[in-house]
Amino acid sequence: MAKKYDEPVTQIHIKPKMTVGELVNAMGKAGAYNGGALFKAVEIYERMLRDPKATKFFGLAGAMVPAGMGGIVADLISKGHIDVLVSTGANLTHDIVEAIGCRHFHGTAFCNDVELRHDEINRIYDIYLPNEAFEKFEGFIQQIFSELEPESTISICDLLCHIGHRTKKGILHNAMKKSIPVFCPAIQDSMIGLQYWLFSQTNHVVIDSFADMPALMDKCFTAEKSGALLVGGGVPKNFILQSMLMTPNGFNYAIQLTGDRPDLGGLSGATLDEARSWGKITEEAEAITVYGDATITLPILVAAVMERMLHD
Amino acid sequence: MAKKYDEPVTQIHIKPKMTVGELVNAMGKAGAYNGGALFKAVEIYERMLRDPKATKFFGLAGAMVPAGMGGIVADLISKGHIDVLVSTGANLTHDIVEAIGCRHFHGTAFCNDVELRHDEINRIYDIYLPNEAFEKFEGFIQQIFSELEPESTISICDLLCHIGHRTKKGILHNAMKKSIPVFCPAIQDSMIGLQYWLFSQTNHVVIDSFADMPALMDKCFTAEKSGALLVGGGVPKNFILQSMLMTPNGFNYAIQLTGDRPDLGGLSGATLDEARSWGKITEEAEAITVYGDATITLPILVAAVMERMLHD
């Protein structure tokens, strides 16, 4: 009989003042369920970030910026840990909202939403965003749109880079400074999109859906190796994973942090093994899914990996 | 003390050969949890479909066409029960795949994905799609693309309508026949999009991201009343709900069938009450969420409502 199992489970004993990296290592020695998976995610993400040959993709779905996770993403960009970012339009909208000085607020999910409506507060689970933020957002973004050359055609990436030049901080700003492309295939599906529709009522600049895709595909064809950290599912996950389908390559590293479940069939909850059947990730790819809320798993993952890379 | 509760729970007693509508009515008299919510969804969807003033939106996310739910959607279009369809690119891709004669197959989720890769089978949970389907898809769609007028600009809706003319059945075909617009904001994020990238390597037709948005917004501004049936979340849910944000209106009827959960903060799992705070649905809107797999809840919902509407 071949060896059928690996290391024994080590019971966790908490030591006060443990660093996050130390606690994750203890979770790894326990090794079970999503705690064990989180340790494996740290292992894989560390190897991915240390691999000089790997092009690093980051998928950002879910309402992560309103939840304070935007700072982590912006910092990863600044530190050179993201080469390609794919985001929902909502996260970029809220990134702009914060960058122009508006704030999201702690609220509660157990409330009267009609009263909130009367108070001009928009709710995102237990986070509140006053309407005035969107009013300021409108003024800011319409000003930017008005600077686009009339009758021109522009890619989504370029539009977002343009915005990043005018924000003073945050994801779009840091991406612009590091010349990192930010893809947002469904830009229409966001406040940015609604504002653009408003702008387009009286102006004519074409947003070309496919203008930035050749640059992405070039990256996929030329990448010696590649890795993806996927926060949530949706368009960012699918768009990143499918980008390898037309190439002879596949992702070599893949980590997903998701609260979805595989048995519903949707891509958002699909296992990364499923992605092997398509060739989105390679047969030998190091891949792990951590099920849970990314407002917990993302900070831990990044804190543990940054701790490991401290002395590089 | 005001009346604090409603009808008593009636224990369910199964009668053999019950129709779906009869069983759902029994679930309504039981009235608890998602069984009770499914009954309420039937009530609301019936009123929505019977309301001649209501513009009817349908959001289609999740891998529903590979799961055999495409037939339900195509039939709802044919019967005039959908005025606006918003879909992920994946569902439309698989709709085309079926329309051109390829099939999805029953498989298993407990398999070796590397072996599937070697056998050229792509897996969607427990559904298998052989690669040859995508080869046939490529030939079909490239032919369509090649008929686009060189150097022209086209909207996503028009591109999809163009495809619907060439398919002989299914969602896109029926939508074309009924002149129903199909919106797919993230068209790039699909096999249709990858094929379009390929086409754009040697051809130049611009897909204008925003060209079809005025028509959508017109519908939203002019709708006397409106309702939405949302299958899954993602771009379709958000794009439909946000479309009312720029208008003085909100949805009057809203039903969502989702497997997500609200506490993760993402829009896909958000309650419809949350949508009230934003004004996406009206303060008085009739709205219900049924948590569960739409491969179960969608057929039941539609079967029960069609049964009720049989004698109209």
Add this chain to the structure above:
Amino acid sequence: MAKKYDEPVTQIHIKPKMTVGELVNAMGKAGAYNGGALFKAVEIYERMLRDPKATKFFGLAGAMVPAGMGGIVADLISKGHIDVLVSTGANLTHDIVEAIGCRHFHGTAFCNDVELRHDEINRIYDIYLPNEAFEKFEGFIQQIFSELEPESTISICDLLCHIGHRTKKGILHNAMKKSIPVFCPAIQDSMIGLQYWLFSQTNHVVIDSFADMPALMDKCFTAEKSGALLVGGGVPKNFILQSMLMTPNGFNYAIQLTGDRPDLGGLSGATLDEARSWGKITEEAEAITVYGDATITLPILVAAVMERMLHD
């Protein structure tokens, strides 16, 4: 290459007035995700109920009786489709509450629980139970306890059978009439248990935790074949499955309807394949899990199987 996949997916087309069995058959031809699993559950449950050699176990966890599912269970007992019932104490408490003429009521989960407390209403998600039901319950059950022979020792099964003699309808009553044993290992963990503690303050009758286990184990040892329908997880699921561990047998049929998920490691969400490694179910057992709310899946499952067995 061996045949790698099974039947093609058949798109669902709803016909008004479809019976539940017809709709489930259509779900089976679609064959995907939990809709496909529900069809398989119907297939397996039908074979299990038709198998004259099979001893039939039923596990009842979750707040199913307050949700109107108790009627289904009581009817299955009356029809001879359950040989052994294992339940949580809560379901039996609510069965008694209904049997003595009290009712559960339709309420809402979006409420002020402190106000409910002031109104003497106990909430079970969106079901309300007024305190007065527990007052009536107390009078009823203390009367029964008072009839127990002083200084005697009694098994949990016998105590429940004793109660079933005094109720006029419901699960315990029907089980008593059909001489079906009802196991409730954690009887203390329920209102029945709290009332028994009260009784035991001034009386002395010993409830022997293990007195009914030999009868259960005898059934497991002597069963030619066996099957289990598990609604929810918890003690009922584990107690049923573990009962085969001391025998050379294992369950030949197993169906679980659960809203839990496997990746958290708990037994409630564990797959039935996991049960194969332990020998709780046989290597060749027909087994399926349907993920979702049992207030939807249980009525459908039973209605479809009863329809199939109508003409026996």
Add this chain to the structure above:
Amino acid sequence: MAKKYDEPVTQIHIKPKMTVGELVNAMGKAGAYNGGALFKAVEIYERMLRDPKATKFFGLAGAMVPAGMGGIVADLISKGHIDVLVSTGANLTHDIVEAIGCRHFHGTAFCNDVELRHDEINRIYDIYLPNEAFEKFEGFIQQIFSELEPESTISICDLLCHIGHRTKKGILHNAMKKSIPVFCPAIQDSMIGLQYWLFSQTNHVVIDSFADMPALMDKCFTAEKSGALLVGGGVPKNFILQSMLMTPNGFNYAIQLTGDRPDLGGLSGATLDEARSWGKITEEAEAITVYGDATITLPILVAAVMERMLHD
């Protein structure tokens, strides 16, 4: 208009070598979803542990000991942070297995369970336990049972304390040393129970289901204040919460770490607000639910609180 929201969201910026407590504080300043809830859980658990008037309950469900969480529970007992433990029988079985020198092992959930069966390995998601552990367990526990006085009657608590005297480490051992009662209402529903059934074939010692309940109820009646940390749901959660129902008291502090969801109606996923309607927790109780895998949330919770209490 009254103030409608609280503090602004502070974007998280990771500093390498952050302690767990520092990271949780950053999650608290972000303040959203389950990351925000985890911070609140730390705040409440700290206040609960520092409250000298509070009797501290701990509920242990889910397969936590095989996952390495037993060490945390055992340490909390040793440090005086648990006054009453309620556990599933499975966790105590695996506690004994580890205490007598057997080990659980890292495995994988993506495996062939029939092969595992042939290899005599029992699987708990991705943890493997060889059969030989249960053989050693049988010898150990039968020896203990054989020392029980013939024809006597014993409570479940006393039986578990008896076992704790013979183990050299772990939960039961530490509880015995600190004279902490361990309740396990469904003792039959575990390997301990199956072994007891075996013992009872040839011996007669009565396990009295209710013998230890008066001691628990006395604690509930006399507790000046009380708090509960609930890991998972099941019998431990319900048994702890219901224990206050017969008293004029309710829990003043309550924290639950669960992967379940409320909309299915089961007690395991029920909100703690629901418990207010019953009076299980007080109207003013500080209470929070953190949704997610306890193999992640429990270590973080305990590490952060221990860090805060370091300098007491």
